[in-house]
Amino acid sequence: MIDTRAPDPIGYLDQVAASAPGQGCKRRVLRLLDLRPGHTVVDIGCGPGTDLGAMAAAVAPGGTVVGVDRDPVMVETAGARLAGTPGVRVRHGDAHALPLADGIADRARTDRVLQHVDDPARALAEVRRMLRPGGHAVLAEPDWDGLLIDSGEPELSRRLARFVATEIVRNATVGRSLARLCAGAGLAVRSVEVYTPVFRDFGTADRLLGLRRSVGRAIRAGHLDAGAEEWIAEVAARPFLATFVMFLVTAEVA
Ligand SMILES: C[S@@+](CC[C@H](N)C(=O)[O-])C[C@H]1O[C@@H](n2cnc3c(N)ncnc32)[C@H](O)[C@@H]1O
Structure with a gap:
C-alpha cells in the first residue's frame, strides 16, 4: 500500500532547495531578478526563508529583503533562520493583500506560490501595486500539464499527470498563463523562459514531484486502478526519465 501522507512541508521545501534541479531553477531566478546593492526586494510566499539569505547578500550593503x-x-521558521541577517524582515501576510505600502519595492518574486493562491490575478495586481516605477518581478511557477514520465504505458503516465493537474494543484496551469495575467495586472512582460529539469533518477523525481504519493492518491480517488501501484514500481525499477515545466516570467511596471 502506497503511503499517501503529505511530507513535512518545511523538510520538503528544504529538499527541493538542496536538489540540483531546485538549485538550477533558483540560480536562474536570482539572475533574472538582477538585484543590486540598496534594492528592496519582496519574496512573496517566502516559505521557511529558503532564498532570503541569498537575496540579502545580493542587495547588501543598504538593501532590504x-x-x-x-x-x-513558515514565518516563524524563516524569522528564526534569518535572525541576525542584516536587512531581512519576515512578515505574516497574504499575497492577495500584501502588508506593504504602494511603490516600495524594486523587485518582487514568487517561486511556486501562485500555483496555490485563490486568485493569481489579484496576487499579481498586488505585485504591481507594490513595485516602484522601473521595478520588476520574477514569477517562477510550474505548469503541471508539462509533467512527462517515460513508461511502457504512456496512457498511465498521462492519467497520472492529468490527476495531478486536475485534482491536486489548485492553479496547475498558471505557468503558461503568467504572461497574460501580468498584462491584465498592468505589468509589461520583459521575458518568458522555461526551466525543464530532466530527472533520470526515480528517487529524486519522487522526492521532488511526489510521484508515488500521487499514484496512491489517484488509486484512492478512483482515477487509476489498483494495478497502477505495480506500474509505478516498474517505472521506478527501469531506466527512468521524467521532466516537468517551470515558467520563469520577468515583468515590469508598464
Ligand atoms: C511551494 S512553497 C514555496 C516556498 C518558497 N518560495 C521556496 O521557494 O522555498 C509555497 C509557499 O507559498 C505560501 N503561500 C501560499 N499561498 C499564499 C498566499 N495566499 N499568501 C502568501 N503566501 C502563500 C505557502 O505558505 C508556502 O510557504
Whole structure:
C-alpha cells in the first residue's frame, strides 16, 4: 500500500532547495531578478526563508529583503533562520493583500506560490501595486500539464499527470498563463523562459514531484486502478526519465 501522507512541508521545501534541479531553477531566478546593492526586494510566499539569505547578500550593503508568507509556521521558521541577517524582515501576510505600502519595492518574486493562491490575478495586481516605477518581478511557477514520465504505458503516465493537474494543484496551469495575467495586472512582460529539469533518477523525481504519493492518491480517488501501484514500481525499477515545466516570467511596471 502506497503511503499517501503529505511530507513535512518545511523538510520538503528544504529538499527541493538542496536538489540540483531546485538549485538550477533558483540560480536562474536570482539572475533574472538582477538585484543590486540598496534594492528592496519582496519574496512573496517566502516559505521557511529558503532564498532570503541569498537575496540579502545580493542587495547588501543598504538593501532590504522582505519575506511574506501566510503560514505562521513558515514565518516563524524563516524569522528564526534569518535572525541576525542584516536587512531581512519576515512578515505574516497574504499575497492577495500584501502588508506593504504602494511603490516600495524594486523587485518582487514568487517561486511556486501562485500555483496555490485563490486568485493569481489579484496576487499579481498586488505585485504591481507594490513595485516602484522601473521595478520588476520574477514569477517562477510550474505548469503541471508539462509533467512527462517515460513508461511502457504512456496512457498511465498521462492519467497520472492529468490527476495531478486536475485534482491536486489548485492553479496547475498558471505557468503558461503568467504572461497574460501580468498584462491584465498592468505589468509589461520583459521575458518568458522555461526551466525543464530532466530527472533520470526515480528517487529524486519522487522526492521532488511526489510521484508515488500521487499514484496512491489517484488509486484512492478512483482515477487509476489498483494495478497502477505495480506500474509505478516498474517505472521506478527501469531506466527512468521524467521532466516537468517551470515558467520563469520577468515583468515590469508598464
Ligand atoms: C511551494 S512553497 C514555496 C516556498 C518558497 N518560495 C521556496 O521557494 O522555498 C509555497 C509557499 O507559498 C505560501 N503561500 C501560499 N499561498 C499564499 C498566499 N495566499 N499568501 C502568501 N503566501 C502563500 C505557502 O505558505 C508556502 O510557504
